[in-house]
Amino acid sequence: MSWVSLFLPPWSSRAPSLLLLVMVGRDVGLRVGLEGVQTSMCSRLGLRVEEFNQGQDGDVVIGGLFNLHYQVPGIDQEFIKPPFYNPCTGLEAEILKAVYAMEFAVEEINRNPLILPGVKLNYRILDDCGLHPWVLHGAFSLVGGERESCTLYALLSSGGPSVPLIIGGASSTTAMILSRTLASLSVPVISYLASCPCLSDRHRFPNFFRTIPSDVYQAKTMARLAILFNWTWIGAVIANNDYGRLAIQAFQEEIEGSGVCLAFSEFLNRETFEEDARRAASIIEHSTARVILIFTWHRNVRELFLQLAKRNVTDRQFLASEAWSTSKDILQDVAILKVASGVLGVAIRSARIPGFKSFLQGLKPSNRPGDLLLQEFWEKEFECSLSMTLSNSQSLSDNSTTNISPASHATRSPLAATLSLCTGRETLEGVQNIFTDTAHLRAAYNTYLAVYAAAHALHSFLSCPDKDRSPRDNSSTCSSPYNITQNELLEHLNKVNFTTPNGEEFFFQGADIPAAYDLVNWKTSPDGSLKLVLIGRVDGLELHLNQTSIQWTTGSNQVPISVCSASCPPGTRRANRKGEPVCCFDCIPCTDGEVSNETGSHQCRRCPVEFWSNPGNTACIPRKVDFLSFNETMGIVLTTGAVSGVVVTTVVFVIFLCYHNTPVVRANNSELSFLLLLSLKLCFLCALVFIGRPSVWSCRLQQAAFGISFVLCVSCLQVKTIVVLAAFRSARPGAGGLMKWFGPGQQRGSVCFFTSIQVIICTIWLSLSPPIPHRDLGFQGSKVNLECAMSSVVGFAVVLGYIGFLACLCLLLAFLARKLPDNFNEAKFITFSMLIFCAVWVAFVPAYISSPGKYSVAVEIFAILASSYGLLLCIFAPKCFIILLRPERNTKKQLMGR
Structure with a gap:
């Protein structure tokens, strides 16, 4: 090596x-x-x-x-x-x-x-x-x-x-x-x-030790501000160094799972910050994010703001890091006034140092001949030259042990050749600038x-x-x-714990100190300039913020909105868009029976079985009890039909009663006719039992009344048919004794016998497993169907089956009597009536099974009324027509003639 x-x-x-x-x-x-x-x-x-x-x-x-x-x-x-x-x-x-x-x-x-x-x-x-x-x-x-x-x-x-x-x-x-x-x-x-x-x-x-908190706390503070103000769509401009990259990493870790997303992340390099600032400004201009987080040096921010000012982008809310949140260079730049207005930032904790202001104001180059930095600052501040003073100072330095490079000295005084000499009476007292401002000392x-x-x-x-x-x-x-x-x-430095002259306790936690920041806001003064205002503090991770004192970029106290998608209102849920961040979503209305009562719900909640969603799907409300009532249209129509049937039947009964001695009434077995009219009236009346709120007794009565009244009605028709057949058969040679088996007593007995069988069936059914009121919750809707539930379907099937058996038998007998003399057409009318009766009840079964809730009850009532009207009209309408409109045909001669 x-x-x-x-x-x-x-x-x-x-x-x-x-x-x-x-x-x-x-x-x-x-x-x-x-x-x-x-x-x-x-x-x-x-x-x-x-x-x-x-x-x-x-x-x-x-x-x-x-x-x-x-x-x-x-x-x-x-x-x-x-x-x-x-x-x-x-x-x-x-x-x-x-x-x-x-x-x-x-x-x-x-x-x-x-x-x-x-x-x-x-x-x-x-x-x-x-x-x-x-x-x-x-x-x-x-x-x-x-x-x-x-x-x-x-x-x-x-x-x-x-x-x-x-x-x-x-x-x-x-x-x-x-x-x-x-x-x-x-x-x-x-x-x-x-x-x-x-x-x-x-x-x-x-x-390593430091007297400034780690950027982790700064990034977490800014993340909590974003969460606090519901900013879910944020752009980021960061320095391309450890300061920017690690800060944005901490920011992203803090917002994870909170619904906050980064719309973009743009890096600014120190070497190419002007070009990078132009690119970042263009992205900010075209982005839908209205809040921009900036982690970079204040000179980069100034260039970025200049680029935004050229594009007239003045409606963005900026979150400032401590590196530039207190920069006087940006605050005092008129060119970027509109862009920088309303900045909300995290700043290094500020404090005062007693006596420091007087110390700064007392500084003078004449008292500090070797202080080249003060001399450089002095020339810039007062726009005068200290060349003579510097020369004297340099001579003194050459004769002393102070090491100041002459070459460096020359480079530190570029204004000496162009500016007038300083008078020596200049002073920093009364000067207001960054250097003399000690109200909020940070670095x-x-x-x-x-x-x-x-x-x-x-x-x-x-x-x-x-x-x-x-x-x-x-x-x-x-x-x-x-x-x-x-x-x-090093060991003693790790254990340092003392009270500062300001009365604050100071100690190191490893390399760090406890996190403490100022929260600042750039407000517009009455004169149009920007001023830095303290609006809160951060101790650890606890925010102390006066939200009402914040002036936003809009110039008002209204918090800016920065979202990719507006929060879903109650009654809807969020549905993420494929391939986009979680902050970008669509709002889907909740289905019936599901609710969301919060803004921005991720899913809808199904209501309990006894409840249903309101029209806006924002709350679960108790289901309304639904049954066929007398107040609704369907109930009124059916009630009208039943009452009309009772009235018509009563009118026919009165007509037959008034003309009971006429041949038409007597020839049609007046006693059975009156009993048939009575049974038809019961059929019409039993339809009313099905309407109204179901109860224990109404559930039992409606099926028993229906089964018994219809068996009574069909039994009367069947006996009438048998009597008609017996009457014509008895006219044949050798059949003279046939009618003695079908006299009035036998007719009444036959009707009672057929009816008593139904009475027994209903009694057994209602004793063992009667219909009971039931709240049907299986039907998904806003209503609970209150109905009479068949505890035993077999019992109901037997009741209907017996009625069907008698009806088919009656239809068969009436069909056999179809060739009777035309003038005596009782069998023909019975045949027509039984055809209608059977057709109605055959169609009733599938319609009843497939109808939900109260509509099944309506189907049964309709079947009762339709079959009852069929019997009434087919059997009694022709007779009433003759009695009232063709009295000349109401004679024995007419009835006996062929």
Whole structure:
């Protein structure tokens, strides 16, 4: 293996192996070899790391790596010489404020006699510009205790690292590089902004800590907001790095099973973010998703919003991650005002640092001649040149031990040649900008906490366990601050638990701190500008949100709707569309007998047997009891038919009674005729028993009345037929005694005999297994059919069979008498009536069996009325016609003539 392979870039998998070999090979030859390679590598990469160091040397110096500039330089690759990095530009005011928060915290700790008494704490801060090679070089420079550009050899040759821990890692990737690089040396790394969930793995990153919650909690919070506001169709624009990919993964895990779907996921790359922003803006414009989740850096978001503003897309609701939810650059950009209005975001927990505002306002370049970062900020803020001051400062630096590169100095002051000189009376008091805004400190407060965590860990490590030591002894430590063991410092850092100056309890849970966020909303001010408003907080996974104070992208308090398919209303169920996400579905109405009483039901619920669905299929209601009643149309028609039959029969009875001495009445056996009219009246009346609510007695009475009245009626016809046949047979020679067997007594006896058989059958049937009222639930409908259930079908069949037997016998006898004299046509009429009777009851059987519910009762009533009317009309209508309209034919001569 060549020595050069040891110096692979930090993103290489071999980077951790570098320090392993460094720790193992501490011999002189290895050092000499590495020294030569180091010099070659630094020359090849052109590493320039700016240093911020206003403090004096202390007993313990903590390191800081900050991404103070955001405009990444290009790499000079002309392929005729080794690549060279140009200096970074674009000072990040928010990160600069975090740097001063670190200085402020160190000074505050040094003034506090309860923390590290007798030990002076100091700091050394480097700008890594977010470039991975610079991050690695800065880590070596801090841990090695050297101030030159490339100091890896110093790490090997020094007696021990002068910086026991590093506060840094503005991004998750940077934090990974630092943790993996310094893990072999057990140097703790405390990050103030690295939020990747992967960094919580103590096996992979045993020396990593952070004062910002893991993105898992942020993603879960945003998922819960989506669920809370019923946003089921969400688009996502995410950074194409660990921050974006792992955050969206946590978001998807949280929404799983909640009915929330991602309409699309678009990635933005840092190198091609302008092109990616145009593509993402086009997708957002044409998507049906009205809520867009954005996990990326605020400068990418600004470019995306500019592209949306060009397309006039102003009706999207944006969910912001903490990386841009508090960005003043976007808030103050007038070009994207309409697009950004109403943003709802999760922000880093904010807090105040007492005295920090006064500290910032008191900063002046004249008081800090070596502070190049303040000088750069000062020139940009007041638009004046500090070139003379810088020259003087540089001269002072050359005569002192402060290490500031002149080349770097020149690049930090591009305005010096074009702007007028500063007057020296400029001050930050009264200036309102990102740098001086201390109302809601986020990254700065995280840095502040990181310094305090480091100080308390050092305090615990250096504190003397001897309780008998005199309190007057200023030296209250047993371990030397100049000989700090990183392994032990790691152990004390894991056990850190203290109360911050703000009164909050602080401790680490592995690498993390308990989750805490602010919920913010971008509201439109009366002057038309956007302002950041705190609308809630998140503690752990508990949301504390004031929903009524939210201003949405529509400018109102109405929650936006973002769904692929509108929620199915009650009475319907969801049916997923084939090949589409579960959020896209159709609404299918519930079938009769099934209900869904909730919005968005996945299935319909069948009603209990005693219930049925209402017209909207939203609730189960008790089934209505259904039976053939007197109030409904069918009942009224049948009742009218039965009553009419009774009336007609009564009229005929009266006519026969009035003309009982006429030949027509007497020739037709007036006694049997009156009995037949009475039985027909009973037949019509028994039909009324079938109408109305079934009861125990009505069920028994209707079948008994039906069976007995019809047997009585058919028996009368049968006896009349027999009498007719006997009368004509007796006229033959030798048959004179035939009529004595069919006298009035025998006729009455025969009718009673035939009827008594039916009475016996009905008595046995009703005694053993009578019909009973029954609620028929088998018929699926909104009604329960209340009917008289035949407990014994055999009994009913015997009753009908006996009636059918008598009817067939009567029809046969009437058929035999069909050739009687025309003027005496009683047998002919009986034949016609029995044909109608038999036809009706033959058709009744299949119609009765196939008719559901109350319609079977109606069929039976219709059969009763039809057969009764057939008998009444066929037998008595011709006689009444002669009696009333042809009285001249109502004579004995007419009846006896052929």
